[in-house]
Amino acid sequence: MIDNSSKHDHEQNRLKFSRSAEELLVIHLTGNWTINDNLPTISDVQKEINNGAQPKNITFDTKRLGKWDSGLLTFLVKLNRICSQKRIHVHEDGLPEGAQRLLRLASAVPEHKGDRKEKTHIPFLAKTGGVAIASWQSILETIDFIGQISVAFIKMLTGKARFRGSDLLLIIQECGANALPIVSLISILVGMILAFVGSIQLKMFGAQIYIADLVGIAMTRAMAAVMTGIIMAGRTGASFAARIGTMQVNEEIDALKTSGISPIEFLVLPRIIALSIMMPLLTLYSDLMGIMGGVIVGVMGFDISLAEYFGETKSALTLTNIWIGLASAFVFGILVAISGCLRGIQCGRSASAVGDATTSAVVTGIVSIVVATAVITFVCNVLGI
């Protein structure tokens, strides 16, 4: 027997080779072979095989093998792969019985051709085209969805739409009354910020009293509706998308459809109605809270008396301003509800899809609010109101 192994430290020396005949290579596995041990690599065996005449058979000596686990198995699998390429026969009978069985199990179901996912490279142009087609598809879906809502709305006006009144009231409570604290906080702060920012300029002319005009008009005409709309998009729009999306995941939407109940009528319609009623009301409340914020800054910081402040606000505000604010709020309510419900209905059947639907509902809601504000402002400008 010719011992080819080098004389290393015993602990390190888990892999030894010996050639008992020209064509037989014996691999001696000693010590522990677990994934936590610093195991020898397969290249050591490769070197040994290439070193001198290529063996035709490989056997194992495992008399001094300690603990072993997947570390040993992966080593053996790699060895098998190399040997089958080089047409070397591996005799597994020297291995521990458990390892032999696991190796057999791993090779019992060979990999099918075509089972592995192909790594395809999609060129830039194809990707761009794909995104463009997907966007167009999404626009079509949105138009289709709005169409379905319109049909459902007409059905409701003729008394044929099916949804439960108790659902509508519950949604009204959730998106209306329950939103009052956050709307109060944000509106008061926005009112105060407007007052502070304005006061710096106005103080230069000694015209602090006009803080009342500034806050009053800005809040009622635009800020209250926009801020409430954004709060609703983040709060209620997201909740609509998550709620309907989860129903999609749980097959509840399918159950509605197969019961002959349109999910648009049953789920979407009450949400749109609730939000389009509550948004103007919340905005009116936000107007008041914003003006309160202005009062706090004006009265406490700039010595304007309460009576003076209210007198000034009253003379500055016109009903037109308030109506424009409320009309915008109505529009925003519909937009937020539609984007929330649309993303919920489009939701896929997984947890991550619900997350995506929620994100997308909030983004769509906020973007459509900003775009709608721009359109309304432009139209008001053209009409001179």
Next chain:
Amino acid sequence: MKSKTSKSQEYIDIELDTCPLDPCVSEPNIIVRDLTMAYGTNVIQRDLNFNVNRGDIFIIMGGSGCGKSTLLRHLVGLQSPAKGRVLYGDVSLWDMNPDEREGFMRRFGILYQSGALWSSMTLAENIALTLEEYTDLSRSEISEIVSLKLALVGLAGFEDYYPSEISGGMKKRAGLARAMALDPEILFFDEPSAGLDPISARLLDDLILELRDSLGSTIVIVTHELASIFAIGSNSVFLDAESKTMIATGNPKMLLEECTNPTVHAFLTRGRNR
């Protein structure tokens, strides 16, 4: 490929010959012709042809991921076929306009895999919803029917529970009570015994048999639960994931004895005689 298809076709013919159907119940209720199902360009199953007769307990079986639930979605009108037709008697489900189809779907009762109870409603409200929509019954009559349906599935007294407050097996049974609300002509079950303990699964099988016998409903079940297949199935279709088509149809017990297709045989014997 071609020879494979013709072989399976031949097999179907043989099976239908060897399983003569009771003449008094042989009127076909659901007829599937050349049905091809696909998600986009990804074909799930092609060229499905089979009949479900009135009063049958029809099993759709096959390995995981072969398209059993997808076939169910096609049968109940939730997903439109890429090709082919689904006929109920002589009306084609997918040639109706959407409103007609919506009305037609009311004749089905469906038990979904997860139960799919409407989570914002109590069990009583879940069952009552379709009754409120489609019947002129008074509130008290509806609540009596609801109690009866819940009692039938062994959930008497659970009217005011929400779906999140009951166990998985109870959700399945409540889902069944909801599916039966309108006394449907055809009941569809998507993996009814999945996730149930053996005794509950057995009780559910008994309940299904009882429903067929007492209401005369046609029942279509998607399952790979062998015990259920043999206990209650009177007819079946076997979908194969590899060849993407059906490779056997007929009474499951007869298939076990006579079917020579190795995939079907392995499936029905839990792979023992492979």
